[in-house]
Amino acid sequence: MVTSVGRVLKVLNINRCISCYSCMLACARTVYKSFSLRKSAVQIRSRGGLQSRLQADICRGCEDAPCAAACPTGALLPRKGGGVVYLPAKCNGCRECVKACIVRVIAFDEEEARPIVCIQCGTCARFCPHEVLAMVEG
């Protein structure tokens, strides 16, 4: 997948979300090679059933990302424009990044022993039918 240089993922229009979960399916399929919505760095949830508003839990694309700072093996490196670059070969599955994430959106994939972390590729936004998610200049 192509990293969208200099741009980061943002939630632009959450009120337009129809909860189709196409973004999660896209992330799982493209980045994690899985059918499971759990293996997605984007998580859409209702706040209290479908009568309520929806929310999108996404990586905020931090400058000087705390998850990268916490990574002891150099598997997560700060990315130009915000967020991180993930180098799976260097990851030892220690979960320090999960603990360090200040917006609590890094999940841990127990099967693969690796974090589910956003790499700012923008695939989720490409599969959003309502422009809820978009890649914008950081």
Next chain:
Amino acid sequence: MLDGQVVRILKVDLTAQSFTVEERHDLVDSLGGVGTGTRLLAESLDPESPPLDPRQPIVLSIGPLTTIFPLATKTAAVFRSPLTGEWGESYAGMRLAFALRFSGYDAVVITGRAARPVYLVLSPAGVRFEDGRGLWGLSVDDTGRLLREWEPGRGHRSIIRIGPAGERCVAFAGVNVDTFRHFGRLGLGALFGSKNLKALVVHGELSYPIKNLRAYREVYEDIYRRVVHTEIMRKYHGLGTPANVSILNGVGALPTRNLQASSFENAEAISGETFAEQRLMRKLACTGCPVGCIHVALLRRQFAPDHEYESVTLAYDYELIYALGSLLGIGNTDDVLRLIEKVELLGLDAITTGVLLAWATEACEKALLPPNELGVTLAFGHAEGYLAAIDNLVIQPNDLYQTLARGLAAAVRRYGGEDFALLLGGHEMAGYHTGYGFLLGHAVGARHSHLCNDGYGFDQRFKGQVVPEKLVEHLLTEECWRNVLNSLCVCLFARAVYDEATTVRALRSIGLDWDVDGLHKLGREILRLKVQLKQAMGFDYRKIRFSSRFFQTPAMGKKLRKDILDNLLDHYCRALDDLVRA
């Protein structure tokens, strides 16, 4: 099922409060959904016992494409209908199919009867039986609110539940799925109630690796593109199904005041355009569907002076506007929404409720119903009487309402009035007075729905011209192919997307080796098995009768003739016999 080797069935016995998981290799060739469901029902159904006998099964079944392809969003429910006494089949979307997929079950079979109310929590670990007494008696809405609090898995689970109508075994009670969708038709809610089963919570987070990433992505992305970036699906996410109000009214096919008319002078006030412009609040989608056809309206009402308002949100569709609008002579959005709210909270099927009340209104005018038992005034166009009557259908305070709670066919047997009873094959009619195709198709479809075989589409395309062989062939071909789509559990709104070639490509991209001939063969086999089961439960196609009302009121500007329809039925029965024997 995803591996193409085995079908995993969760079997739940409510009497013993136990469960088993069966892995069945022999069901792989039934594909999934209604294909697998029909076979499972055939294995456990008792045709000699009544529909609400504890031994009768509830079968829920998903398909091989569920969640992982666009619009593969439905769960099939198969059961013996307490409304018609025979074949019960219903579909619901929202999150249920997704939740079942990631719980690891391709199908669920529920039998028995709990000693006291329960709700079940399904997960990859199996079934948890929970005390449901705290939910019993509560509305569909309140039940959902409490279960959301009590059970984990926010956003990625499904909560399906019945309301008081299901608890009291109203023969046309539905099962609500995640607030905005339903197993509406044919009374699955009464089966839940008869089993003391208030709700199911399904929550699973299993994961499945993608084997052939390239092939899968190519097909997924092609289907996604056609769904989102072409015009194929536009009618479903624009005005949605309520667009039909204006269309059908314009051609004289909108059943009005118990089909005393086929156009409605207030159609514009309850049209899809009016709902969208004045009441539409947002749209939602089933999991894995980028279309988002679920139209949610805001109903705001004043409950006290000094600007005291409350608001509720309600999903609306064409069938609801027909059954609780034009058919009852209700000509404004807010009264339609109040009636929708009533059937939602109690957990009733909207179509049967509307058709039954429309008949009762006329039966009342003709003094067929005991006025002292009725207790309310039923008059076309007046919502208050209908709202009160719907409560009584659930409370069942006397013999009249106990009879009505068993559905229109039971009411007609008791009180007469069959010449204005809108029944087709024993089931209350959907909202398309388009002609012979609709009437015949609805009456002979396995689940007595316009969706079985597209008779109404045939009428609209051929403008009422009928060549018997052509119509019969269309109905049978459509019903068999829709058995395939319903085994895949794709939404029928996507039937133009999932053509033969696309369906085969999708299956092959995940390693399931099907071809077009094999799918068609399966579709015919499913119909054959359904027909055998229907006959075992006492249904006789040759005993189908059509109410004279269908011939009095013009369909698309043309009066229909009983002899022509009877002749078409005869043609159909012979063609069906050939198919079943083949």
